[in-house]
Amino acid sequence: MTVGTSSAPGARGVPRPSAARHDDLTGLGIDPDELADGLVVADEHGRVICFNAAAERITSVRAADALGQRLEKALPLEDLEGRRWWQLTDPYGGLAIRVRQPERNLLLPGGHEVLVTARYVRAEPLGPVRRVVVSLRDTEARRRTERSHAELIATVAHELRSPLTSVKGFTATLLAKWERFTDDQKRLMLETVDADANRVTRLIAELLDISRIDSGRLELRRQPVDIGAAVGRHIQAYVAAGQPADRFMLRVEQPLPDLWADPDKVDQVLSNLLENAVRHGEGTVTIDVTASASPREGEETGTSVTVSDEGPGIPEESMNRVFTRFWRGSKRGGTGLGLYIVKGIVEAHGGTITVGRAPGGGAEFRFMLPVGTPAYLQ
Numbered sequence: 001m002t003v004g005t006s007s008a009p010g011a012r013g014v015p016r017p018s019a020a021r022h023d024d025l026t027g028l029g030i031d032p033d034e035l036a037d038g039l040v041v042a043d044e045h046g047r048v049i050c051f052n053a054a055a056e057r058i059t060s061v062r063a064a065d066a067l068g069q070r071l072e073k074a075l076p077l078e079d080l081e082g083r084r085w086w087q088l089t090d091p092y093g094g095l096a097i098r099v100r101q102p103e104r105n106l107l108l109p110g111g112h113e114v115l116v117t118a119r120y121v122r123a124e125p126l127g128p129v130r131r132v133v134v135s136l137r138d139t140e141a142r143r144r145t146e147r148s149h150a151e152l153i154a155t156v157a158h159e160l161r162s163p164l165t166s167v168k169g170f171t172a173t174l175l176a177k178w179e180r181f182t183d184d185q186k187r188l189m190l191e192t193v194d195a196d197a198n199r200v201t202r203l204i205a206e207l208l209d210i211s212r213i214d215s216g217r218l219e220l221r222r223q224p225v226d227i228g229a230a231v232g233r234h235i236q237a238y239v240a241a242g243q244p245a246d247r248f249m250l251r252v253e254q255p256l257p258d259l260w261a262d263p264d265k266v267d268q269v270l271s272n273l274l275e276n277a278v279r280h281g282e283g284t285v286t287i288d289v290t291a292s293a294s295p296r297e298g299e300e301t302g303t304s305v306t307v308s309d310e311g312p313g314i315p316e317e318s319m320n321r322v323f324t325r326f327w328r329g330s331k332r333g334g335t336g337l338g339l340y341i342v343k344g345i346v347e348a349h350g351g352t353i354t355v356g357r358a359p360g361g362g363a364e365f366r367f368m369l370p371v372g373t374p375a376y377l378q
Contacts, residue, residue: 038114038136042071044129046092058136059108071132077106077116091118096126105139113139151326152210155336159203163196206337210325213344220262220348222372227259227303228252228289230267234274235287243278253290257301260372265345272338273307273365281309281362295352296370302351306366308358322355342367 032039038055042048051066051074059075066074072086079085085106091098101118108114114136121131170189174181181189212218228250235248277285286308294302314322321327323343326336346353351369358364 038134040066040071040075040134040136042132042134044131046071046132048074055136058114058138060112071134075134076109077114079104079106085116089118091120091132092129115139115142148325155326156203156207160200163199166196167193167200206341209341209344210337213341213348218344218348220265222260223263225259225261225263225266227261227266227305228256230263231270231274231287231289231305234267234270238274238278247278247283247285249284249286251286251288253288256289256291256303257371259303259369261349261369265349266369269342269345269367270305272342273305273367276338276365277307277309277311277363281311283310283360283362285309286358292368294370295368296350299370302368302370304366304368306364308360308364309362310358310360311362313357313362314355319355323353 032050032052033054035052035054038058039050039052040048040055041050048066048069048071051061051063053063055061055066056063061074072084075086077085079088089101091101099120099122101116103115103117105113106116115138117135119133119135120129121133122128123130170193174186174189178186209218231250231252235250238248239245274285274287286306288304288306288308290304290306292302292304294300296302318327323339325340327339343353346367346369349369349372351367353365353367356364356366
């Protein structure tokens with residue numbers, strides 16, 4: 001790691017000496033305090049000459065107290081077996097061919113776990129160590145990611161178990177006792193198998209979407225989208241499935257700007273928001289489609305869609321968790337992944353989505369999309 005170093009004459013790659021302040025380590029024009037990772041640098045005598053703001057935050061040690069101290073005193077690290085790490089590694093007196101220490105979990109006083117990487121800077125191969133550069137990372141973010149992955153696996157396993165058990169049970173029964181069932185009974189069991197198979201398919205599709213969103217690989221195939229007509233199709237599907245037509249109110253402001261978006265992804269967003277309103281809300285579900293200011297810089301107009309209901313709404317303390325994985329609200333059911341995916345799709349379009357309280361007291365979701373006009377049409 002060479003950020004914040006500058007070369008001295010006759011010593012290629014060796015930082016120039018500094019007495020106390022890490023401001024002297026900005027030869028590359030980068031302030032160490034701007035780094036996200038903790039940075040600790042010790043000179044050829046093993047005394048700390050750089051202790052950036054992230055290192056202060058991670059270790060709870062003030063830079064003023066660390067600068068000038070021996071490295072092992074300013075940064076008293078132990079391995080997971082309680083052994084003092086600097087005595088084990090001996091950067092200044094160890095093997096002359098060693099140039100770094102790979103990342104590993106170590107403990108600060110009080111048992112706080114950190115990820116540590118060290119780099120040994122020498123003026124020449126096999127020469128004495130001129131600088132020890134230490135990078136520190138807090139493990140909390142990694143632990144959150146690991147917990148999230150574990151929760152995702154547990155949720156998927158739970159959600160798959162129920163439909164697959166049903167599919168297996170009905171197919172095994174039909175194969176073993178086909179002759180004993182009437183046509184109506186067979187049809188009912190096959191319809192159940194079909195519904196459970198669709199449930200598994202939806203779950204797999206959600207997992208693929210999450211994978212693409214998290215990795216930034218969600219592909220959009222932009223086409224002209226009539227979003228008012230798209231909302232109308234979803235309402236017609238609910239009415240055909242038995243919902244009363246007067247439960248829905250669609251208001252489309254004219255004229256709307258031409259919207260270029262991925263129609264399948266927009267349908268997915270509308271489907272999730274309307275399903276939430278129908279399943280968890282009460283009263284009239286109102287959908288407003290209007291022109292709005294574009295959420296993307298450099299564009300003047302965009303399209304806004306607001307979906308609101310007259311139900312109990314979302315508690316204030318839960319508002320900031322609505323778009324996180326596994327949030328299900330007060331009513332259980334589903335994987336809790338739908339709104340997380342909705343947010344990912346909207347943001348992949350360059351848009352924004354918010355949640356609040358509707359005028360009627362229920363939940364109100366509002367997403368805004370830039371018009372997304374292709375460059376060749378501008």
